[in-house]
Amino acid sequence: MKDDENQIDYLKRCLYALIFFGVGQSVSAILMGEFIDKFGSKKATFVNILVISVVLAITLVTIRRKVFDWTSFLMCFLWGLQDGTVNTHTL
Numbered sequence: 001m002k003d004d005e006n007q008i009d010y011l012k013r014c015l016y017a018l019i020f021f022g023v024g025q026s027v028s029a030i031l032m033g034e035f036i037d038k039f040g041s042k043k044a045t046f047v048n049i050l051v052i053s054v055v056l057a058i059t060l061v062t063i064r065r066k067v068f069d070w071t072s073f074l075m076c077f078l079w080g081l082q083d084g085t086v087n088t089h090t091l
Contacts, residue, residue, distance in 0.1 A: 013068060017076040024080025025087075032088040044089050048082075055082045 028051075036044045055078045062071045 010068070013072075017073050020073050020077040021080035021083075024077040024082075025084040026080075028081040028084030029088050032085045036089065041089065044085075048085050048089055051078075051082045051085050055079060 032044065032047070035047060055075075058071065058075050058078050062075045065071060
């Protein structure tokens with residue numbers, strides 16, 4: 001019974017982290033759209049490279065720590081941010 005409760009708690013935290021992924025996508029779609037309208041696609045490419053670099057760094061830190069904590073939530077938010085910026089820029 002104890003293992004089932006721990007697994008359910010872990011799955012709940014994973015699903016909460018995915019909420020941050022969705023928030024990151026929503027925020028980035030709006031911000032990247034505004035950025036492209038104001039500065040153009042060429043400069044948006046540099047923003048995408050910057051975002052991907054930050055996502056990579058936070059992901060590596062999260063993997064190295066081997067702990068499910070605030071860095072996991074930040075990583076999910078940044079993955080959503082990166083996904084939204086690349087999708088908006090591509091479309």
